[in-house]
Amino acid sequence: DVKVTQSSRYLVKRTGEKVFLECVQDMDHENMFWYRQDPGLGLRLIYFSYDVKMKEKGDIPEGYSVSREKKERFSLILESASTNQTSMYLCASRERTGSTDTQYFGPGTRLTVL
Amino acid sequence: AQSVAQPEDQVNVAEGNPLTVKCTYSVSGNPYLFWYVQYPNRGLQFLLKYITGDNLVKGSYGFEAEFNKSQTSFHLKKPSALVSDSALYFCAVSDYKLSFGAGTTVTVRA
Numbered sequence: 001d002v003k004v005t006q007s008s009r010y011l012v013k014r015t016g017e018k019v020f021l022e023c024v025q026d027m028d029h030e031n032m033f034w035y036r037q038d039p040g041l042g043l044r045l046i047y048f049s050y051d052v053k054m055k056e057k058g059d060i061p062e063g064y065s066v067s068r069e070k071k072e073r074f075s076l077i078l079e080s081a082s083t084n085q086t087s088m089y090l091c092a093s094r095e096r097t098g099s100t101d102t103q104y105f106g107p108g109t110r111l112t113v114l
Numbered sequence: 115a116q117s118v119a120q121p122e123d124q125v126n127v128a129e130g131n132p133l134t135v136k137c138t139y140s141v142s143g144n145p146y147l148f149w150y151v152q153y154p155n156r157g158l159q160f161l162l163k164y165i166t167g168d169n170l171v172k173g174s175y176g177f178e179a180e181f182n183k184s185q186t187s188f189h190l191k192k193p194s195a196l197v198s199d200s201a202l203y204f205c206a207v208s209d210y211k212l213s214f215g216a217g218t219t220v221t222v223r224a
Contacts, residue, residue, distance in 0.1 A: 004157075033211070040123075042204060042214040043158075058211065090157060092212075101146055101165065103212055105158040 003027070004093050004106040012112045019078040021109050023091030031094035032074035033103065034058075034066065036087040043090065049074055081113045116141040118188075118205045120215035127222055133195040135218050137188045137205030146208040147188045149179055152217075153201045161203075164188060175199070195222045 007022035025032065030051045035043040035058075045058030047066040055066050063085060067075040078085055088110050092103040118139045127133050139145055149161040162173025169181045179190045188205060200222045205215040 035214075040216055042216040043212075044214075045211055048211060092158075099165075101208060102148075102160055102163060103208075104160065105150075107157040 004091060004104050006089075006091055006106040006109050008109050009107060010110050010112075012114065013078075013081050014114050015082060017078075017081050017113075019081050019111065019113075021076040021078075021089055021091075021111070023074045023076070023093075023106055024072050025074075025093035025104070026072065027093060027095065027104075028071065029093040029095055030071070031096065032068065033092040033094065034064075034074065034076045035090045035092065036060070037090055037108070038087055046076065081111075083113050085111065086113045087111060116145075116207045116209060116213050118147075118207045118213060118215040120203075120205055120218045122218050123216075124219045124221065127195050127220075129197050129222055129224050130194050133190075133192040133199065133220065133222070135190040135203050135205075135220060137190065137215060138186050139188060139205075139207050140186065141207055141209070143209075145188075147179075147181065148206040148208065148212065149173065149177070149188075149190050150204045150206060150214075151175075151201050152204065158204065161190070195220075197222050197224050 004025045033048040034046045049055045049068040065077045090108045091106040094103045147164045150158040164171045164181045172178045206212045
C-alpha cells in the first residue's frame with residue numbers, strides 16, 4: 001500500500017512565524033502536491049513538484065514556498081504565517097503509469113494561525 | 115481550463131436507499147475523472163476513477179460511477195446506502211494536476 005505521512009496532525013502558530021509542513025511518501029513517486037482544504041471551496045492546489053528540485057506553482061501559491069531536496073520528501077513553507085492561512089493542508093503523491101493515474105493523500109495537517 | 119462542479123452541497127438519504135452524488139465536468143480533450151471520500155478527521159481516500167473504457171466504473175465500498183460524455187457528467191452511485199457512508203465526497207478531474215469540486219456532504223440516516 002502507498003503510504004503518505006505528514007509531520008503533524010494539528011499545529012498552532014502565531015502570526016509572523018515561519019512554518020514548515022513536511023510530507024513523506026514511500027513509493028518512489030516523482031510527482032507530489034500540496035493542497036489546502038477550506039469549507040465550501042474544496043481542495044485548492046498550492047504547489048506541486050515533478051521531481052527532485054523541481055517545483056511549479058498551483059492555483060494559490062501566494063504566501064507559500066516549497067522544497068524538494070529528496071524524492072520522498074516535499075515540504076511546504078509559510079514564510080510569515082497569517083491568520084488567513086488557517087486551514088487544513090493535504091499532501092499527495094501521484095502514481096502515474098501507462099494505465100493508471102491516481103493521487104494518494106496524507107492524513108492532513110490542521111494549521112491554526114493566531 | 116478544466117473544472118468540475120458538484121451542484122449539491124448536501125445529500126441526505128435513508129439507510130438502504132439508493133445514493134447518488136452528482137458531478138459535472140468541463141475539459142478539453144479526454145477526461146480523467148476521480149471520486150474521493152473524506153471521513154471525519156481523516157485524509158482523502160481514493161474511491162474510483164475513469165480513464166477510458168467502460169462507462170460504468172466500479173470502485174471501493176460498493177460504489178460505482180457512470181461516465182456520460184454527452185451530458186459531461188460523472189455521478190457517483192451506491193444501490194443501498196449505509197450509515198457508515200456518511201462522509202464528504204469530492205469529484206476531481208485531472209490532466210497534470212487534479213482540480214476538485216467543492217465537495218458534497220452525504221448524510222445517511224438510520
